[in-house]
Amino acid sequence: MRRIAQVIRVKPEKLGLYLQLHKNPWKAVSEQIERCNIRNYSIYLFGDQLFSYFEYVGEDYDGDMARMATHEETKLWWSLTDPCQQPVEGAREGEWWHEIEEVFHQD
């Protein structure tokens, strides 16, 4: 299992929409997340930052993320959520959510 944490910004004028969408997640998207081997997935809000934590239980993270991006309902979902977000300063070229460094872990 690999733990992953990421950050992204939410556009303040889109925060209400983002929160409302995430109060009503789509079943098809949840199922795709599950199929792509993501577990225990949480998103937190701090100011205009979103902080996510999840556990990847598969064996091909890049492959599973690429597979996620081929799923029709997931693409539709992202067509709503992506305009609510923008990468943080410090994101790498091509990154959307920016992966951050684990500095401590205790089971």
Added chain:
Amino acid sequence: MRRIAQVIRVKPEKLGLYLQLHKNPWKAVSEQIERCNIRNYSIYLFGDQLFSYFEYVGEDYDGDMARMATHEETKLWWSLTDPCQQPVEGAREGEWWHEIEEVFHQD
């Protein structure tokens, strides 16, 4: 089980010390964290922010946190780590680590 995420700032000039301490956690402190019903505890670094995620499996969070603060080795540990940190803007009165809002979760 209750999931908790928190944020605090790290003083840039103290980052090296903070990271080095957390590469070498003290066994007595880890045991106290365990006794106080904290599980799956991770800390991440983003810029000068630290994000923590953990799962509380007890039934008296405030009581357990108060108990944590009576433990001699933990107090000694904090005497080293506290000077590395400062609360974020937006922290509530008396908060050290600032608890942030969960906006999505999927098991």
